Amino acid sequence: MANTPLLKVDNVGIQFGGLKAVSGVNVELYQGELIGLIGPNGAGKTTFFNLLTGVYVPTEGQITFGGEKLNGLAPYQITRKGISRTFQNIRLFGDLSVLDNVKVAYHSLARHSILSSILRLPSHFSGEKEMEEKAIDFLKIFNLDGLKDEAAKNLPYGQQRRLEIARALAAHPKLLLLDEPAAGMNPQETKELMDLIAFIRKEFNLTILLIEHDMPLVMGVCERIYVLDHGQLIAQGSPEDIRNNPKVIEAYLGEEVS
Numbered sequence: 001m002a003n004t005p006l007l008k009v010d011n012v013g014i015q016f017g018g019l020k021a022v023s024g025v026n027v028e029l030y031q032g033e034l035i036g037l038i039g040p041n042g043a044g045k046t047t048f049f050n051l052l053t054g055v056y057v058p059t060e061g062q063i064t065f066g067g068e069k070l071n072g073l074a075p076y077q078i079t080r081k082g083i084s085r086t087f088q089n090i091r092l093f094g095d096l097s098v099l100d101n102v103k104v105a106y107h108s109l110a111r112h113s114i115l116s117s118i119l120r121l122p123s124h125f126s127g128e129k130e131m132e133e134k135a136i137d138f139l140k141i142f143n144l145d146g147l148k149d150e151a152a153k154n155l156p157y158g159q160q161r162r163l164e165i166a167r168a169l170a171a172h173p174k175l176l177l178l179d180e181p182a183a184g185m186n187p188q189e190t191k192e193l194m195d196l197i198a199f200i201r202k203e204f205n206l207t208i209l210l211i212e213h214d215m216p217l218v219m220g221v222c223e224r225i226y227v228l229d230h231g232q233l234i235a236q237g238s239p240e241d242i243r244n245n246p247k248v249i250e251a252y253l254g255e256e257v258s
C-alpha cells in the first residue's frame with residue numbers, strides 16, 4: 001500500500017437548510033483498494049458520492065485526489081481527473097444503443113478535436129473508429145458486445161447495471177464509485193457482478209468505493225468498510241471489525257449485518 005492516499009477526505013460535510021446530510025467525514029482510500037461504504041437508509045452515502053463527484057460542493061472540509069484539491073470543481077472536471085461513478089437509479093441514455101452509451105463517455109476524453117469532427121477530416125474518422133473499437137472492447141468485458149445495437153432501455157435490469165459500469169470505465173477512471181451496483185439483481189447475477197468487479201479492479205488498476213446494502217456481498221469482497229449513520233462516520237475497519245462493532249449493530253437494529 002502506498003503511503004499517500006489516492007483520495008483524502010478531510011472533515012467533509014454538507015448542510016441542506018437545517019439538515020447536516022454529511023458531517024465531519026474523514027476517509028482515505030489507497031491505490032488498488034476495494035472499500036465498502038455502508039449505512040442505513042438516509043445515512044448520507046449517495047450524498048457523499050455527490051460530494052466526491054462535484055454534484056455538491058462541501059460546506060465544510062476538503063477533498064484531495066492524487067494530491068489535487070477537488071472542492072469547487074465541476075463534475076466533468078472531476079471525471080477528467082479520474083473519478084467515475086454509477087448511480088443508484090440507473091442513468092443510461094435509454095433510446096441510444098448500448099454501444100453509443102459507452103461512446104458518449106469516450107467522447108469527453110477523445111483526442112480528435114471538435115474542429116476535425118466538423119470538417120470531417122481523416123483524423124475524425126480514425127478517431128471515431130478507434131473509439132468504437134475501444135467501446136466494443138469494454139462491452140466484451142461485460143458480455144454485452146452481442147447487444148451493442150440494442151436500445152439500452154430494452155436490456156434487462158441486470159444488464160443495464162453492467163452497462164452503466166462499462167460506461168463509467170470508458171472514462172478511464174483511477175477511482176470508480178459504485179452506488180448499489182447489485183440492486184435488483186438475483187443472487188446469480190450478483191455473484192457474477194462481484195467477480196467482474198474483482199476482475200476490472202485488477203485489469204484496470206482501479207481503486208473502488210462501493211455502496212451496497214447487500215451485507216454478505218460487502219463483507220465478502222471489501223478489504224475495509226466505512227459506516228455512515230445520520231451523516232457521520234460511526235465505524236471503519238475490516239469486515240470482521242464492522243460485523244462485531246456495537247455502534248454498527250445498533251445503527252442497523254432490526255436489520256441483518258452479517
Ligand SMILES: Nc1ncnc2c1ncn2[C@@H]1O[C@H](COP(=O)(O)OP(=O)(O)OP(=O)(O)O)[C@@H](O)[C@H]1O
Pocket residue numbers: 016019021039040041042043044045046047048088
Ligand atoms: N439536495 C438535497 N436537499 C435536501 N436534502 C437532501 C438532498 N440530498 C440529500 N438530502 C438528504 O440527505 C440525507 C441523506 O440522503 P442520502 O440519499 O445521501 O442517503 P443514503 O445513505 O444514500 O440513503 P439510501 O440508502 O436510502 O440511498 C437524507 O435525509 C436526504 O433526504
